[in-house]
Amino acid sequence: MTKAVILGTGSCLPERTLTNADLEQMVETSDEWITSRTGIRNRRIAGKNEQNYQLATRAARRALAVTGVDAEELDLIIVATISSHMIMPSTACFVQAELGAVNAFAYDINAACAGFTYGLDLASNYIQNRPDMKILLIGAETLSARVNWEDRNTCVLFGDGAGAVILTGSNDGRGVFGSSLHADGKLWNLLCMDSPESLNPELRRDDWQGAHIRMNGVDIFKHAVRLMEDAVTSLLRKHDLTINDIGLMIPHQANIRILKNLKERLGLPEDKIFINLSQYGNTSAASIPIALDEAHRLGRLVRGDIVLLCTFGGGLTWGSLLMRW
Incomplete structure (x- = not known):
């Protein structure tokens, strides 16, 4: 296939x-x-x-x-x-x-x-x-x-x-072979960013606070760890895999406490997770591909290994994806 x-x-x-x-x-x-x-x-x-x-x-x-x-x-x-x-x-x-x-x-x-x-x-x-x-x-x-x-x-x-x-x-035999993607729009206000103020006065919102990122950090932390864990474990189960089958996990680089909690809950060894958060911060949609490129250049991606991506963001949106490198 x-x-x-x-x-x-x-x-x-x-x-x-x-x-x-x-x-x-x-x-x-x-x-x-x-x-x-x-x-x-x-x-x-x-x-x-x-x-x-x-x-x-x-x-x-x-x-x-x-x-x-x-x-x-x-x-x-x-x-x-x-x-x-x-x-x-x-x-x-x-x-x-x-x-x-x-x-x-x-x-x-x-x-x-x-x-x-x-x-x-x-x-x-x-x-x-x-x-x-x-x-x-x-x-x-x-x-x-x-x-x-x-x-x-x-x-x-x-x-x-x-x-x-x-x-x-x-x-x-290489390539993307599974994904588990999700969204929950009811929780949009936990992490959001307004567009510029409407030029139509009838469409202006009373609660407009500026076209910048707003976040409820405490609630985001709680949802991020649980939902990413669920997305990963359900995807592994669907493909008859365990966390031990993963060669490298590249998660969204959001917060070290989220990543440490996720790693511990999945039982993932330290050498099987790639983290470059300390140098670049949270770069949203650029986070995983920047980490993917860095891991590739450092020789952390081995041909034939199973690579796991997992992510969480505003929307709320989250998910995981599997590919054989």
Whole structure:
């Protein structure tokens, strides 16, 4: 059976690093407070010529270079993001123009931090129907443009960056072979971000607080650990696997306490989980593809191993995905 296999990866991080010491000068916080509660020490912040689509394009070029695929060979470009360069056109269309991917159709998806995993499942389904397709999937965020820099509970968490993969069909046993994706819109207000205020006065909301991220951290923590655990265990059970069959788990890099709790509840050994949270913070939809590219370059992904992705984000959206590398 044809499966969607990742041919190569790429990533792009902004040049500027914002440290916990820098944040101490901006809001009432401390390095100890941030590190102990989140595990984050640094995050990258976009500057001039580092717009969302520009970071996405650079990550894509690196993935194309690794695979030897030419931009004109691409059939589809999907960008997962909640911080797109413009509401219209999509970031994917900007990337398509920058790359010269003249034969690709392009669109964005918004599933918050779960966006890349949703996109990987989507790409997998395209490829099952058209095995010869070459798909560029990107997670890209400039969350620094969507953060309230006076709110110490959220501004310490988020960073900017982009990660990309190139996918096509394969019959050699490798590739995506299972997913468990979920959403619960009733809990939207636990983690949300408003759009700009309506220009139609009849549609303006009385509770509009600004076009920035808002989060109930305590409730998000409770839901994230439980729901990701459920998504992982149910998916493993469906495919007659146990956690011992996993070569490497790459989770969404949100908060070290969430990751430690998840690891303990799953019974996953330390050497089978990839964490780079301390250097980049929470980059939402870019989190997993940045980690995937870093793990690949560090030799942590072994051909034939089963790789587990799991994620959780606003919506609420969450899920897990299995692939053989």
